Amino acid sequence: MxxxxxxxxxxxxxxxxxxxxxxxxxxxxxxxxxxxxxxxxxxxxxxxxxxxxxxxxxxxxxxxxxxxxxxxxxxxxxxxxxxxxxxxxxxxxxxxxxxxxxxxxxxxxxxxxxxxxxxxHPCQALTDIFTIREKKKKLEGKKFLLSWAYHPKPLPVSVPNSTVLTMTRFGLDVTLLHPKGFELDSKILTMAKENAKESGGSFEIVNSLEEGYQDADIVYVKSWGSLKYYGSFKEEKQLRVPYRKIWICDENKMELTKKDSIFMHCLPIRRNIVATDGVIDGSHSVVYDQxxxxxxxxxxxxxxxxx
Amino acid sequence: MxxxxxxxxxxxxxxxxxxxxxxxxxxxxxxxxxxxxxxxxxxxxxxxxxxxxxxxxxxxxxxxxxxxxxxxxxxxxxxxxxxxxxxxxxxxxxxxxxxxxxxxxxxxxxxxxxxxxxxxHPCQALTDIFTIREKKKKLEGKKFLLSWAYHPKPLPVSVPNSTVLTMTRFGLDVTLLHPKGFELDSKILTMAKENAKESGGSFEIVNSLEEGYQDADIVYVKSWGSLKYYGSFKEEKQLRVPYRKIWICDENKMELTKKDSIFMHCLPIRRNIVATDGVIDGSHSVVYDQxxxxxxxxxxxxxxxxx
Amino acid sequence: MxxxxxxxxxxxxxxxxxxxxxxxxxxxxxxxxxxxxxxxxxxxxxxxxxxxxxxxxxxxxxxxxxxxxxxxxxxxxxxxxxxxxxxxxxxxxxxxxxxxxxxxxxxxxxxxxxxxxxxxHPCQALTDIFTIREKKKKLEGKKFLLSWAYHPKPLPVSVPNSTVLTMTRFGLDVTLLHPKGFELDSKILTMAKENAKESGGSFEIVNSLEEGYQDADIVYVKSWGSLKYYGSFKEEKQLRVPYRKIWICDENKMELTKKDSIFMHCLPIRRNIVATDGVIDGSHSVVYDQxxxxxxxxxxxxxxxxx
Missing domain, CATH: 3.40.50.1370 (Aspartate/ornithine carbamoyltransferase)
Structure with a gap:
């Protein structure tokens, strides 16, 4: 409604x-x-x-x-x-x-x-469903990738939490992709699995960038801080920094996705850190519509x- | 009007x-x-x-x-x-x-x-008259108690000043209750007395909690800093701290008031310091209507x- | 329009x-x-x-x-x-x-x-034209003085820049008055001269207070920092301070202007530093209309x- x-x-x-x-x-x-x-x-x-x-x-x-x-x-x-x-x-x-x-x-x-x-961040997630429907018409059978990315600060888990909970509820095939150490709250993951079961979608967690991006219909990139060192900024940073260059969403990774895939981000985005200008300003990007x-x-x- | x-x-x-x-x-x-x-x-x-x-x-x-x-x-x-x-x-x-x-x-x-x-704080005081009329119908012959209370910071005298000036002008029987050292400005007190004279109400100052609360129709609790040490925070605090526990408005004190008395505060209120939760959330309280x-x-x- | x-x-x-x-x-x-x-x-x-x-x-x-x-x-x-x-x-x-x-x-x-x-500060300058027209009817042949004044802080050149560019464009006879060392950007000055040429007005720069104020129809006073030491606060201040008392816009200077001259300032103004109360509150002043x-x-x- x-x-x-x-x-x-x-x-x-x-x-x-x-x-x-x-x-x-x-x-x-x-x-x-x-x-x-x-x-x-x-x-x-x-x-x-x-x-x-x-x-x-x-x-x-x-x-x-x-x-x-x-x-x-x-x-x-x-x-x-x-x-x-x-x-x-x-x-x-x-x-x-x-x-x-x-x-x-x-x-x-x-x-x-x-x-x-x-x-x-529930209003963001509900809007994201709206945008995916607008762009992809049907949600069923669509591979939704939520990929972690590096960011200079440890960001909250609000967007990834709401994203996996909402996308699984709406029946998407959700792939959560992040390096080891950046697991979301296990209660959230459990709820996401239950949502997927009920809605007829699916939910999987992978650590391989190739596996994550491969054939994705929707690529949603977002950084978040490690819950392992939540509020312990120094330790958290040490865990995060090594992934800086590898985990950026760039044109090469987008090449692995479906030809008509869309790139989403809730904004604000650190350009050329979370994703490259080429991706944000490129043909897959729907960030301003979003x-x-x-x-x-x-x-x-x-x-x-x-x- | x-x-x-x-x-x-x-x-x-x-x-x-x-x-x-x-x-x-x-x-x-x-x-x-x-x-x-x-x-x-x-x-x-x-x-x-x-x-x-x-x-x-x-x-x-x-x-x-x-x-x-x-x-x-x-x-x-x-x-x-x-x-x-x-x-x-x-x-x-x-x-x-x-x-x-x-x-x-x-x-x-x-x-x-x-x-x-x-x-x-004139708009507060005018509203307070409105609230008292709403709850008590007539103002004449009603005992209005303004009681001092402890607060961790020295608060301004704006609310007590406007309260005694307005309540006396509207003909209430006003009792100002505070420990020694927390006297209001003598010019304000003089004006309050004149107001009471003109309006047919009364104005008295007491230091005894029992005397103050006894048979009150309206209990208005408010903290303010001592004018004796106005702006001298250290000295003022020493004067204020000893009254911390005794001067809180609690259920025992409210017992002394009329059965249908109302408890007022302009908010924000420090709960369990200025008044207890029992009083603020209790049957006498009209603070949200106020x-x-x-x-x-x-x-x-x-x-x-x-x- | x-x-x-x-x-x-x-x-x-x-x-x-x-x-x-x-x-x-x-x-x-x-x-x-x-x-x-x-x-x-x-x-x-x-x-x-x-x-x-x-x-x-x-x-x-x-x-x-x-x-x-x-x-x-x-x-x-x-x-x-x-x-x-x-x-x-x-x-x-x-x-x-x-x-x-x-x-x-x-x-x-x-x-x-x-x-x-x-x-x-283009909206200010456009409004200033409106105010001058309102007060002086015609702009042609009117002597518009923009005079520098001392201010305790180095202010930006936004108002003087927009003022000289706009006043010359609208055909006024613009006199820019400031002590040595407070020259505006040479590109702005070049544009102002071109504007004057096109519009039929004129543009001159003087350093003499008498020359500047003499027979002015409009006196616009404004402080700005020296571009020579832009962002070098200590050096800039040393250049500015000696002009403190001499450059204030006061009644004596206004005496040199036309009888029906107007005094303008975009506000906020430091009273008795940039201009005297006598000028700001005097009969020439149009600052509140402005x-x-x-x-x-x-x-x-x-x-x-x-x-």
Whole structure:
């Protein structure tokens, strides 16, 4: 339903009054470009109003107010609340940012939308399904590769987690590719396997670049930090650095994929580190459509939740 | 009139177009949750537009522009200006933040709304009257207790000042309760006495917790720093710390009050330091209604001033 | 056309729906008062929506995303993009902030508006023409003085550059006045001379205060740093400091100008350093009208570019 509505919104971007007088309050503990702009403009184009606050300018962010009180009060004012909170905010205690978000959701009397925390980035993953459908029509039987890549900083596992959970749920043949040491949370992997079973898709994990890229329909590249040394930056870096040059997504690797394969990334991307300019700007790449679709899908999400 | 209009707005939250095309520009020198969101959403629901700026991102906040020039220029653009400025911005020189706000008001050709300075928080106090009327119907003959409480930081006197001035003006029987050394400004106390005289209410200051809480209809708890050591953080702390455990508002103290008494706080509140969870989440507490009412009352204020 | 439309907007400030459903996204690397508020309120009064982001809260500002990717993605969401970026952001490498802005413009599929970079401030200059026409009716034969003044910090050359280029293009008789060592970029000066030739105006550079102020119709005072020591703060300061008291725009200097001369400044202005209170608040001064006109002119700019 949401994806169907999103398709309609994309076909016709004419502003509506569907959320007239409604406000969506977003609190950002961390930077944002796509999420912030696409949610804001989604609200605007639905006739509603986006408000955003840097967390450190609120009493919640100043740790002077409980999540409960902030949630209870904002619920009195706004039609919905959005939160972005990365692992650094809760000192890289695994899952702690998600817990804070859950605590706010628990007390909120209006819908709370996860704008990416330390474990999940659900609106990105739902948009990614929309983009794959747009480009590939059918999802069944399509090989979806999620490949790890090197990045100068240890990034959260939110995008890979949401990606494997969502792609397996929608029946894709999901291949997770990463070097040893970059395993995702075993609970996530278990859920992904169950999803694949239920949906009729598949889920496999490989460490070989050739095996991963071979005949892929969709190549999704993303860096994440090793959970083995989560929050231990020095050790984690030592594990990550050796893979720097080998794991970049380049034209040679894309040659292994299907001729009409698509290259995806949630952005921002470090050019020529995560993927080469040749790939990002090349014929396989759909990264700007993917970013644009955030707008259309989130309009449908906001309509569903805030109406 | 404002309170009557606020009541109507609360009864019917349907968005209007009463402030269509009008902008309310808010400059925040300090964090905010309720003030910022409630004023923003008030403007939105009246069909107007809220803008807010972190002071440090403006030339005024950068001390590169005079209050006069900022006021004169913003007056050309906006229908109203709001300022929040706490004591730390003017280095705890008593009243200096209020003076800066007055300077801006002096030069502004549009209404300036005090969003809390170092001396006053008038929109909070007006809302508090609204909430008391909502809960208690009549104000006459009601015992209003404003009790000091411990807080890990020395807080400004803006809320207690505005509270005693407003409650006495509206004819309540006001009891101000605090330990020795936490006296409010004598000019404020004199004004409060005069207000009580004129309005037919009363005003007394007590130091005994039992005496203060006994038979109260309304319990308003709030911490503030000692004016004796205003800006001398070390000395002030030594005075404050011994009262830490005794002055918390807990169920035992609430037992002394009327059965149908209400517990109020402007929020944010340090839970189990200023008041216990039992009180904040208990049957006397009206803190979330009180926070919600900021929205309705400020809609009426904005309509009156910006229309 | 833009200036004519601006005149209409000034005559009738009634909000319109001309940019309904359209969003203007502004990214600020630096503080702002007039630019931010006037563009925001311009969008609002045209029925559109302004969004602004502190650059450091975006991936572009965090240097985690290329200008290309940010430009491409924002183009998918917004009807226009605005950027403010001063020299400090690119470490006072002459022209580097303008280059970054040009890079974004190059990849953007929607209009990009320069909200002041290290080389230019075009919206200010266009508004200044509007203000001069408003006050002086005809531009031909009017002596426009741009005088340097001392300021405690080395300011960018954006305003003087845009001022001499624009005033010469519109046919004014432009006198550029500054102490030795504060020459503008020779390319700018060459362009200004060519502009004057084409427009029928004139362009001269003088170092004598008397000569500069004598019989001026318009006095525009502005400080800028010496290009000789651009980014070398210590040396630049030594060059600047000796001119501190002599170069202030005061009543004595204004006495040399035409009786009906006007005093202009883009604001913010350091009072009694760049110009005296007597001048800023005096009968020649049009600084608040000049600031107000930003709103009207930018409404016309936004209509032209975003419609």
């Amino acid at each position: 949401v994806l169907q509505k999103a398709k309609e919104y994309k076909k016709n971007r004419k502003p509506t009054e569907e959320l007239k007088g409604k406000t969506f309050v977003m609190i950002f503990f961390n930077p944002s470009t796509r999420t912030r702009n696409s949610f804001a403009i989604a609200m605007i184009e639905l006739g509603g109003f986006p408000l955003f606050f840097e967390a450190e300018k609120t009493w919640l962010g100043q740790q002077s107010e409980s999540p409960k009180d902030t949630a209870k009060v904002l619920s009195r004012y706004a039609a919905g609340i959005g939160i972005r909170i990365f692992p650094n905010i809760t000192k890289w205690k695994y899952g702690a940012s998600n817990q804070l978000l859950q605590e706010i959701a628990k007390w909120s009397d209006v819908p709370l939308i996860n704008l990416e925390d330390d474990l999940y 970013a644009e679709n955030r707008l259309h899908v989130q309009k449908a999400i906001l309509l569903k939740l805030l109406k | 404002v309170l009557q209009k606020a009541k109507e707005y609360k009864k019917n939250r349907k968005p209007t177009e009463e402030l269509k095309g009008k902008t309310f520009v808010m400059i925040f020198f300090n964090p905010s949750t309720r003030t910022r969101n409630s004023f923003a959403i008030a403007m939105i629901e009246l069909g107007g537009f809220p803008l807010f700026f972190e002071a440090e991102k403006t030339w005024l906040g950068q001390q590169s522009e005079s209050p006069k020039d900022t006021a004169k220029v913003l007056s050309r653009y906006a229908a109203g200006i709001g300022i929040r400025i706490f004591p730390n911005i003017t280095k705890w020189k008593y009243g200096a933040s209020n003076q800066l706000l007055q300077e801006i008001a002096k030069w502004s050709d549009v209404p300036l709304i005090n969003l809390e300075d170092d001396l006053y 926070a919600e009412n900021r929205l309705h009352v400020q809609k009426a204020i904005l309509l009156k001033l910006l229309k | 833009v200036l004519q439309k601006a005149k209409e907007y000034k005559k009738n400030r009634k909000p319109t729906e001309e940019l309904k459903g359209k969003t203007f996204v502004m990214i600020f690397f630096n503080p702002s008062t007039r630019t931010r508020n006037s563009f925001a309120i311009a969008m609002i009064e045209l029925g559109g929506f302004p969004l602004f982001f502190e650059a450091e809260k975006t991936w572009l500002g965090q240097q985690s995303e290329s200008p290309k990717d940010t430009a491409k993605v924002l183009s998918r969401y917004a009807a226009g993009i605005g950027i403010r970026i001063f020299p400090n952001i690119t470490k006072w490498k002459y022209g580097a902030s303008n280059q970054l802005l040009q890079e974004i413009a190059k990849w953007s599929d929607v209009p990009l508006i320069n909200l002041e970079d290290d080389l230019y 600031a107000e006109n930003r709103l009207h002119v930018q409404k016309a700019i936004l209509l032209k570019l975003l419609k």
